[in-house]
Amino acid sequence: MVTDAGGRSVTGVVATFEDGTTTTFSADVVVVACGAVNSAALLLRSATDAHPEGLANSSGVVGRYYMRHNNVAVMAVSVEPNPTRFQKTLAFNDWYLGADDWDYPLGGVQMLGKSDDAMIHAEAPRWAGKLSPDLPFEVIAHHAVDFWLCGEDLPRPENRVTVDKDLRVHLALDEDNNVEGVRRLRHKLDGMLSHLGMQHHRLLDHSLYLHKSMPVGATAHQAGTVRFGTDPASSALDPFCKAHDLDNLYVVDTSFFPSIGAVNPSLTAIANALRVGDHLVERLR
Numbered sequence: 055m056v057t058d059a060g061g062r063s064v065t066g067v068v069a070t071f072e073d074g075t076t077t078t079f080s081a082d083v084v085v086v087a088c089g090a091v092n093s094a095a096l097l098l099r100s101a102t103d104a105h106p107e108g109l110a111n112s113s114g115v116v117g118r119y120y121m122r123h124n125n126v127a128v129m130a131v132s133v134e135p136n137p138t139r140f141q142k143t144l145a146f147n148d149w150y151l152g153a154d155d156w157d158y159p160l161g162g163v164q165m166l167g168k169s170d171d172a173m174i175h176a177e178a179p180r181w182a183g184k185l186s187p188d189l190p191f192e193v194i195a196h197h198a199v200d201f202w203l204c205g206e207d208l209p210r211p212e213n214r215v216t217v218d219k220d221l222r223v224h225l226a227l228d229e230d231n232n233v234e235g236v237r238r239l240r241h242k243l244d245g246m247l248s249h250l251g252m253q254h255h256r257l258l259d260h261s262l263y264l265h266k267s268m269p270v271g272a273t274a275h276q277a278g279t280v281r282f283g284t285d286p287a288s289s290a291l292d293p294f295c296k297a298h299d300l301d302n303l304y305v306v307d308t309s310f311f312p313s314i315g316a317v318n319p320s321l322t323a324i325a326n327a328l329r330v331g332d333h334l335v336e337r338l339r
């Protein structure tokens with residue numbers, strides 16, 4: 055993005071096409087919605103003399119406070135076959151805010167899309183020693199019940215997106231950020247399995263309860279890198295998601311989140327985009 059000489063307005067958005075040619079688009083109002091990693095990268099790459107640390111970044115927060123979720127995917131094996139096609143229709147938040155033995159939030163439990171034999175086959179090396187060698191993947195898949203545990207990641211300035219001198223994007227992330235809640239959530243679910251028809255030693259001759267934590271590359275629920283707030287010293291955007299530092303620049307993807315909670319982010323992003331859209335309609339009248 056390029057700005058006017060004073061740096062208060064975005065005057066152009068430069069697009070580079072695959073053949074190397076470029077075109078500059080201009081508009082009265084520019085709305086960025088590239089996702090939390092790429093929106094931050096776009097602003098950081100758009101540094102100018104007036105915005106030496108990146109566009110809209112006088113606070114220094116752009117790229118920082120990256121959040122995702124502390125997610126764990128779990129596959130249990132049911133005694134009965136699980137023929138469901140649309141498994142991802144149930145969630146429960148009984149321990150979202152805490153539990154009888156823990157005063158802090160644990161997070162939410164939801165169903166995942168149904169595992170099939172190809173997916174289980176692909177994950178098999180990770181679960182070596184836990185899968186029964188005489189049990190075909192199709193049989194396991196037929197009895198698989200898949201859960202997704204979602205715990206809250208906390209906003210920390212050192213968890214951040216940066217851009218190096220060659221404009222490549224880097225992501226720094228402390229993967230042990232507030233993981234105790236989701237660890238306890240997993241134990242809660244574990245303790246429920248026998249009540250859910252997933253007892254050990256019934257279908258299989260050993261327990262089968264497989265899990266997979268999401269590593270740094272699992273950026274699906276990225277958020278927080280262009281946070282909003284009322285204080286220009288600690289946020290990049292105002293409450294309508296307009297950059298504090300510029301008059302015509304908005305960011306409306308999940309970048310604006312100051313916290314991420316422990317639920318999937320899309321509906322919040324959509325609701326906020328509609329809210330900001332109403333504001334823009336008023337502004338452009």
Ligand SMILES: Cc1cc2nc3c(=O)[nH]c(=O)nc-3n(C[C@H](O)[C@H](O)[C@H](O)COP(=O)(O)OP(=O)(O)OC[C@H]3O[C@@H](n4cnc5c(N)ncnc54)[C@H](O)[C@@H]3O)c2cc1C
Pocket residue numbers: 087088089090092093096273274275276306307308309318319320321323
């Ligand atoms: C596998 C997977 C499963 C998910 N499941 C769920 C779910 O069940 N529920 C849920 O709520 N969320 C889910 N999410 C998360 C959800 O997809 C994201 O939270 C949501 O899409 C974020 O919206 P966004 O507008 O911030 O960014 P995005 O939807 O990522 O949109 C950003 C857009 O900007 C484009 N873009 C990027 N850089 C540039 C650039 N420089 N110039 C122009 N365009 C650019 C991208 O191509 C993309 O189209 C899932 C994500 C993944 C990957």
